[in-house]
Amino acid sequence: MFDIDLQSRVPIYEQLYKKTIELIIKGVLSENDQLPSVRALAKELGVNPNTVAKAYQELERSKVIYSLSGRGSFISRISDMEIKEYALIDFDESVREALKAGVTPDELKNRIDAVTEKERSAP
Amino acid sequence: MFDIDLQSRVPIYEQLYKKTIELIIKGVLSENDQLPSVRALAKELGVNPNTVAKAYQELERSKVIYSLSGRGSFISRISDMEIKEYALIDFDESVREALKAGVTPDELKNRIDAVTEKERSAP
Amino acid sequence: MFDIDLQSRVPIYEQLYKKTIELIIKGVLSENDQLPSVRALAKELGVNPNTVAKAYQELERSKVIYSLSGRGSFISRISDMEIKEYALIDFDESVREALKAGVTPDELKNRIDAVTEKERSAP
Amino acid sequence: MFDIDLQSRVPIYEQLYKKTIELIIKGVLSENDQLPSVRALAKELGVNPNTVAKAYQELERSKVIYSLSGRGSFISRISDMEIKEYALIDFDESVREALKAGVTPDELKNRIDAVTEKERSAP
DNA sequence: GTGGTCTAGACCACG
DNA sequence: GTGGTCTAGACCACG
Numbered sequence: 001m002f003d004i005d006l007q008s009r010v011p012i013y014e015q016l017y018k019k020t021i022e023l024i025i026k027g028v029l030s031e032n033d034q035l036p037s038v039r040a041l042a043k044e045l046g047v048n049p050n051t052v053a054k055a056y057q058e059l060e061r062s063k064v065i066y067s068l069s070g071r072g073s074f075i076s077r078i079s080d081m082e083i084k085e086y087a088l089i090d091f092d093e094s095v096r097e098a099l100k101a102g103v104t105p106d107e108l109k110n111r112i113d114a115v116t117e118k119e120r121s122a123p
Numbered sequence: 124m125f126d127i128d129l130q131s132r133v134p135i136y137e138q139l140y141k142k143t144i145e146l147i148i149k150g151v152l153s154e155n156d157q158l159p160s161v162r163a164l165a166k167e168l169g170v171n172p173n174t175v176a177k178a179y180q181e182l183e184r185s186k187v188i189y190s191l192s193g194r195g196s197f198i199s200r201i202s203d204m205e206i207k208e209y210a211l212i213d214f215d216e217s218v219r220e221a222l223k224a225g226v227t228p229d230e231l232k233n234r235i236d237a238v239t240e241k242e243r244s245a246p
Numbered sequence: 247m248f249d250i251d252l253q254s255r256v257p258i259y260e261q262l263y264k265k266t267i268e269l270i271i272k273g274v275l276s277e278n279d280q281l282p283s284v285r286a287l288a289k290e291l292g293v294n295p296n297t298v299a300k301a302y303q304e305l306e307r308s309k310v311i312y313s314l315s316g317r318g319s320f321i322s323r324i325s326d327m328e329i330k331e332y333a334l335i336d337f338d339e340s341v342r343e344a345l346k347a348g349v350t351p352d353e354l355k356n357r358i359d360a361v362t363e364k365e366r367s368a369p
Numbered sequence: 370m371f372d373i374d375l376q377s378r379v380p381i382y383e384q385l386y387k388k389t390i391e392l393i394i395k396g397v398l399s400e401n402d403q404l405p406s407v408r409a410l411a412k413e414l415g416v417n418p419n420t421v422a423k424a425y426q427e428l429e430r431s432k433v434i435y436s437l438s439g440r441g442s443f444i445s446r447i448s449d450m451e452i453k454e455y456a457l458i459d460f461d462e463s464v465r466e467a468l469k470a471g472v473t474p475d476e477l478k479n480r481i482d483a484v485t486e487k488e489r490s491a492p
Numbered sequence: 493g494t495g496g497t498c499t500a501g502a503c504c505a506c507g
Numbered sequence: 508g509t510g511g512t513c514t515a516g517a518c519c520a521c522g
């Protein structure tokens with residue numbers, strides 16, 4: 001479920017952070033669902049417990065999860081818009097870069113369709 | 124010209140790398156233009172020559188610039204298509220991220236129009 | 247193991263790069279074997295950690311090794327063909343040079359037999 | 370005639386050195402032929418006179434050329450074997466590397482034919 | 493502990 | 508003057 005890439009240059013804790021949000025969006029994780037414990041997940045993934053703990057802390061800071069002391073971590077109620085905001089900040093930036101590079105808005109729109117198509121067939 | 128953000132978590136050499144490509148895109152730097160020498164740019168930016176040298180080496184490896192020994196570094200001939208490719212790689216990635224976050228392709232297209240509009244008025 | 251020649255005009259980081267590939271070819275280093283840490287190898291060789299780091303970065307860029315953040319650097323899976331390719335690029339170049347120098351293909355072939363014979367007796 | 374590649378990482382003086390020997394082998398330059406003056410060649414190639422001078426010095430040190438003070442530089446009588454020796458030292462080394470990489474002598478011989486063929490069609 | 497980035501500076505080959 | 512290599516060391520993020 002939380003498959004991560006240890007060889008990636010993206011920090012593991014960041015991958016876990018994004019993966020969790022992705023699982024919520026996909027409906028795999030829902031409001032009030034309990035997350036695996038730090039130690040359990042760390043063991044399963046073969047990573048340092050501190051790394052998992054850091055991801056959970058970041059998720060809690062962003063109000064994506066909440067934790068009850070001694071009981072564990074749970075998915076918060078989170079509006080879709082909040083999640084989307086994150087992705088869109090990066091998106092806007094990449095649009096700006098592409099416009100600067102001389103790509104036209106229409107080319108970008110075609111590109112969206114191409115990527116959407118590709119993701120649908122091989123997600 | 125090569126304004127960089129020393130506070131950023133993005134490595135200075137990487138900022139210089141991207142900045143150079145951006146300057147080419149904007150037409151500020153053209154084919155065969157000479158870049159400032161490693162030492163001159165380092166002094167101007169207040170960073171270590173090694174840091175600038177690293178950026179130049181990466182740019183040369185990517186064929187964005189070439190250097191003539193003992194003479195300096197110069198902008199290579201880069202096709203517009205190659206320049207666009209640079210920008211589109213980032214764009215595609217951000218599209219993928221947005222789709223994962225549950226943003227629909229149509230929302231992204233609207234977003235492109237919004238950003239385009241904003242850039243046109245305040246570039 | 248990683249014996250290098252500090253007097254050589256060949257940069258140390260390049261010697262380390264080639265040496266690593268040579269150790270893989272000889273079977274001394276195999277897939278997933280861990281390399282000594284940057285600091286440990288630097289100390290052992292009496293060179294600066296930055297120099298070793300540069301060699302490792304080049305090796306990683308060439309996919310000869312991979313690194314797991316916070317854990318260290320490891321030998322990638324490289325096919326025998328890939329290893330041979332490395333050696334043959336140099337070989338082709340030396341053949342071209344020899345042809346330019348007026349050596350005939352037959353002379354080169356005889357030379358191969360001579361070297362092979364010599365290596366067999368004193369490897 | 371002395372076409373060189375300014376962008377190459379091979380020093381210009383070394384390219385000139387090799388080029389001169391190549392021209393002798395091809396018969397373009399023969400015993401007692403006069404070489405262009407340092408200044409003339411430097412101007413023609415658009416390089417620093419010091420660079421040409423260095424190449425000539427190296428050629429003289431290797432007895433490939435001789436110079437008469439005030440008159441210029443001339444091609445020496447040089448045996449083919451002397452020239453070949455240079456190339457063969459590199460060749461032997463590359464053969465050793467290839468053997469270490471597990472390439473068989475027969476594969477190397479086939480490779481020689483392939484390179485010879487390619488050079489013949491596009492030198 | 494591990495690699496990544498950076499500084500301040502030196503020395504060198506090449507031109 | 509120009510870039511390439513290297514040292515000696517610091518600080519940092521990640522794990």
